[in-house]
Amino acid sequence: MNGEFEYIAWLCERTRPDPRMLLGPGDDAAVLRPPQRALLATTDMLMDGVDFHLAEVGGVRAGRKALAANLSDLAAMAAHPYAALVSLALPQHPPIPGLSTRQLAEEIDTGIRTLAEAFDLPIVGGDTNSWAAPLAINITLLGEADERGYVTRGGAQAGDWIFVTGPLGGSILGKHLDFVPRVREALALLAAAPLHAMCDISDGLAADLFHILEQSRCSAVLRAQDIPIAPAAVTLSQQTGRSPLEHALQDGEDFELIFTLAPDQAQRLLDHPPIPHLTPIGVCLPDLPPTLWLELPDGRRQPLPPRGWSHPM
């Protein structure tokens, strides 16, 4: 016996029974009770130096972020978390003085597991590896559709109001690590109103809204003065020289939700908001090809480029 298998035994001991998990970690595959409604599946790989700086944030926050980003993807569909699988490529020499590879693995597991428990999510399997390169964490998250269905990026219609679930911008100052994925908020919204389209803000408000426009085949205009700006966007603005509004429009990893729904439903939602911080920021337009506009306080409209974070290839 040695490192990898001892660690897997440690993981198995930490695994609690769950009615969704017929067979947990320790075999060639996990076995799950099949969900009754549609099965959702999403996967995210987070890497040291790209999605976090391990030497600065430590294993707990790196692990937490990896699961939180996946939960945010499920939230974007308004689905219920069902089970998670965790793969690690661990550095053989972690960039944290005095921390062994095994200790790093335990820290990452703690970060993941603490958040998983808060969302009643079993970790049913994974794969543990080490190499002479930086940390990579891959999580695959399975979900079950709500009884009301699920929400895609493709259902927005001309006339729809566009909402966000919280203030935006400057996430890099801390929120990108410690945000609470909007799983409960998404389900509360779906229970309150028929949502037409939704996605989470991972690339940036403009870029992610543009994903909705492309999938839904429509355009949109955002009202500059209605975009909720996070205090962090103001702080960051003082460092970058870019305006807080620019940060709110283009910064990635806010992990708030963008969604659209019909105007009458939107008004009802505002009359009885099921969650705090709901903010209408614009409307969908029938024009094609899909174009995103920003309406300034004086009424002028200017094109809003769907810039945001993307991996160079």
Add this chain to the structure above:
Amino acid sequence: MNGEFEYIAWLCERTRPDPRMLLGPGDDAAVLRPPQRALLATTDMLMDGVDFHLAEVGGVRAGRKALAANLSDLAAMAAHPYAALVSLALPQHPPIPGLSTRQLAEEIDTGIRTLAEAFDLPIVGGDTNSWAAPLAINITLLGEADERGYVTRGGAQAGDWIFVTGPLGGSILGKHLDFVPRVREALALLAAAPLHAMCDISDGLAADLFHILEQSRCSAVLRAQDIPIAPAAVTLSQQTGRSPLEHALQDGEDFELIFTLAPDQAQRLLDHPPIPHLTPIGVCLPDLPPTLWLELPDGRRQPLPPRGWSHPM
């Protein structure tokens, strides 16, 4: 638009409709029709320099191996492939002269997709990243249990015969890249006989059989002269000075199946073998703690250490 999103658009175009896939790549999560029987889930991360040497094997074979290793895990449970998700951490400077990151991604996809099509498996989602480090490929594979159930590592019983599905050893000379995962063979075996326990050989025959013994709480003895030895084990033996038998017992990544079943069923299986290369190699014993023995041609038994490949931690 830029690298990552253009590549995702290219992936979406390559994706064919599948009755299991209600919503494919391009949204925050894939949506699948829930399987009727138990849902299996397994994940494997393969890394350049550990599981393959990208500069030597190229993207197609690296991608193929990543999916094949996952399919082997499903085969080990005798389950049907259902859907796959693929995450890539792509090197910004691939170690292959003249090959761009985008071209490498396409090669990997081709390797994965060709094997997926051979196993009627839809690729329903993924995550594409790039970084200043070597290639890592993570695949999560979902499966559906057969109508006869699924086979774990935990069901072996004293008296069971132990089989392998093919000759072993020397996989590093090529088989570890080009093996055919034993998905169909596992299902044919399960249709022919009630299997008690099964796993695939990824760490090595001795190490993986020991996993079965630990989970099943029993011991086993292997007959040295009955272990089927691959020609590659003989070739490798000439380079290493270790015996072909040692290679067959301890080399990783043969990706054949080890399984056990009751003696009368074992005899029936040998009378009407549903697949070629079926070889009985030993029997399970009631002794505890779980111990693995090797019986030599002269009848003497010696302890067989469950050595095999493991990630140092």
